[in-house]
Amino acid sequence: MLEHHIVQITQELGLQPRQVAATAVLLEEGATVPFIARYRKERTGELDEVQITAIRDRIEQLETLDKRRESILSSLDERKLLTEELRAKVASAATMTALEDIYLPYKPRKRTRATIAKELGLEPLSELLWAQDPMTDPEKEAAPFVGNSVTVDAKTSTVATVAEVLAGARDILAERINDDATARARLRSLYLEKGVMKSTLVSGKEEEGAKFKDYFDWSEPAATAPSHRILAMRRGETEGFLYTRLTPPETEALGALYGLFVKGSCPAAEQVRLACDDCLKRLLGFSMEVEARTFYKKKADEEAIRVFADNLRELLLASPLGQKVTLGIDPGFRTGCKVVLLDRQGKLLANEVIYPGRSRGEEMEAAEAILNMVRIHKVEAIAIGNGTASRETEAFVKKLNLPSSIAVVMVSESGASIYSASEIAREEFPNHDLTVRGAVSIGRRLMDPLAELVKLDPKSIGVGQYQHDVDQAALKRSLDDVVVSCVNKVGVELNTASRHLLAYVSGLNSRTAASLVSHRDTNGPFKSRAELLKISGLGPKAFEQAAGFLRIRDGAHPLDASAVHPERYELVDRMAADLGCTVTDLLRDPAKRAAIKLDRYVTPEVGLPTLKDIVAELAKPGRDPREQFEAFSFADGVEKVEDLQPGMKLPGIVTNVTAFGAFVDIGVHQDGLVHISQISDDFVKNPADFLKVGQKVQATVMEIDLPRKRIALSLKTKVELGPRQPRQGGAGGRPGGRGEDFSKYMRQDGGRPGTVNDWFSMAQQRKP
Secondary structure, X not given: OOHHHHHHHHHHHOOOHHHHHHHHHHHHOOOOHHHHHHHOHHHHOOOOHHHHHHHHHHHHHHHHHHHHHHHHHHXXXXXXXXOHHHHHHHHHOOOHHHHHHHHHHHOOOOOOHHHHHHHOOOHXXXXXXXXXXXXXXXXXXXXXXXXXXXXXXXXXXXXXXXXHHHHHHHHHHHHHHHXXXXXXXXXXXXXXXXXXXXXXXXXXXXXXXXXXXXXXXXXXXXXXXOHHHHHHHHHHHHOOOEEXXXXXXHHHXXXXXXXXXXXXXXXXXXXXXXXXXXXXXXXXXXXXXXXXXXXHHHHHHHHHHHHHHHHHHHHHOOOOOOOOOEEEEEOOOXXXXXXXXXXXXXXXXXXXXXXXXXXXXXXHHHHHHHHHHHXXXXXXXXXXXXXXXXXXXXXXXXXXXXXXXXXXXXXXXXXXXXXXXXXXXXXXXXXXXXXXXXHHHHHHHHHOHHHHHOOOOHHHOOOOOOOOOOOHHHHHHHHHHXXXXXXXHHOEEOXXXXXXXXXXXXXXXXXXXXXXXXXXXXXXXXXXXXXHHXXXXXXXXXXXXXXXXXXXXXXXXXXXHOOOOHHHHHHHHHHHHHOOOOHHHHHHOHHHHHOOOHHHHOOOOOOHHHXXXXXXXXXXOOOOOOOOOOOOOOOOOOOOHHHOOOOOEEEEEEEEEEOOEEEEEXXXXXXXXXXXXXXXXXXXXXXXXXXXXXXXXXXXXXXXXXXXXXXXXXXXXXXXXXXXXXXXXXXXXOOOOOOOOHHHOXXXXXXXXXXXXXXXXXXXXXXX
16 A cells, blocks of 8 residues: 555554554455454454454545556546646546546537637637726627538537627637636535535425325425435435425535636626626536535435444344254244244244133144144244234233243344245255245244344444445445354354355355365264364465454364464463463462463564454453343333333334334334434433334334334333424434424424324335
């Protein structure tokens, strides 16, 4: 990487040059972000994954900028346009925008009104007008050009009047103004700082576009508009229901151009003024609006992707029940409940269908089937999918008077149907239908959410906001980063992990993961990490990256089950030898670990950060970093929306966090919305600061809309029920902002402001 890039990234991210340079070298050598963060702390100065990822992404952006710079220089050179002054300008451009502004006047373009005017010989007149000499008479100077003509592609253009001559000259001036880098920079700032987003209804689309009713006549400053509203308006436009614009005050935009180009008030200056007007309306204004819309779309994308990534991280790192003999139940009324029996490794042992809700006889048969499986196979947990008939199935299971040691847990089904029909599921269970595969996924999600959810496209899990509207490449990159981070944070059991999980381990990929599983199936369990080097296609570099994140329980070396990297085994062996004990003694005896003098083992390659990590790992080798599992139950007797009453306080689980609030499952087959104004007694700027996906909460029911099955909830300690709820103040144009009329944001059903229908006006456009 070029030295000036290191300096630039250092300044942008507030890091030390050596940290950026070392990270760049490691990335260039093929090291992954989790590996660098965990095992190369001395080289990077203990940078975390977020900082390393930021360096990686910025390096790629600057490399893209450099490639574009070289392409522009090559184009200019080929066309004999490259001067030393222009070369210097191109070389000094710090952003893609600045680079494109410099290149714009020289960029090959289609035949424009300005090029036609130049072909008609009007460029000398345009230069005369541009000088704005008070003595210049535009009409007199234009007269000699009347009658000029040009023929292109058998089509002749002629300027027949003085007015046409002056219009052609102004076309040349308008393009000149449009190409001016200073003018573009000034207008760009104006559009970004003072641009207003406006949306209006496309005529005749009132009924079809009802879900975008809030935006039928809407405007707000783009700089303070929340990401979800920007994306909502853009979706409405994409679907053909809204017409949107982003423009600053026109007088200020024109004033900026006049200030740059108009000199005085003579007739020639008036021609330049008219050229400025034309440029703004026909060229520069359109260009800047596109740039501003792109800028705010990207900003909204980044926020939506961040929210999605944060939610996904919480979901993947949800507490696992662990290796338990588990019944997975996919509930159903008409088609019955699909029941699968899984052993402690998640292997399918048996499956059947029960019908607990159809008749007394079938309910007794269902009860007998469940009790027999529990008794014969010593079932330790029951996972019930949270879809249709889930609460009824839960009530049925709880009536069986099972031992209290058996956890009965409701599990999210989100994405299970997609897994059931996937190639992965067909490969795992070629002889079973979709219903069995779905029930298996439900059971495994309880045992180990991470191991099961990595088999799904993260976008199908349902914790995103406007995920189909954002930059798909950026979304995939961010979500892949989250999955990789979570998998490597937890670590993977080498002898039981699926190839789909192994593929996310640092240094591995789908091919090497498949080779690893094939080797395991052929030769039996791995006995040591060193055996990884026998895998076809897994060389020393991949081994270095992967070994520390792979665990082998009861392996040949005591540290094979830990996060201590094999490259440090010799160091730990030396620590044990110096204390006159074994590595196993260090793992078991806190006193011996406390006796280790870390300073004795510091080398240029291994510093105190790594040594402290090693000792910490010796204290809890291979321990799962996820929180301890705690069983959760919904309120008994509240199983459907019709059971709800305003004022009820119910236990719930956060299922999705968005920019405007959060959705909470309270066990009635329909998530309730907690608007941002109802999350806390304190001011809430960002819902994610208060709530996480999977978090257990106590929610108060505020309003219920039975026809639409919509529920408004509050997490405040003091809730006032009634037609109007107190709204929190806030900046940024958020509904409920200080001093604002809440009804203008929330008018979904034309009723009073703040009703449950109103609260869902934004949520309607959050399609996962």
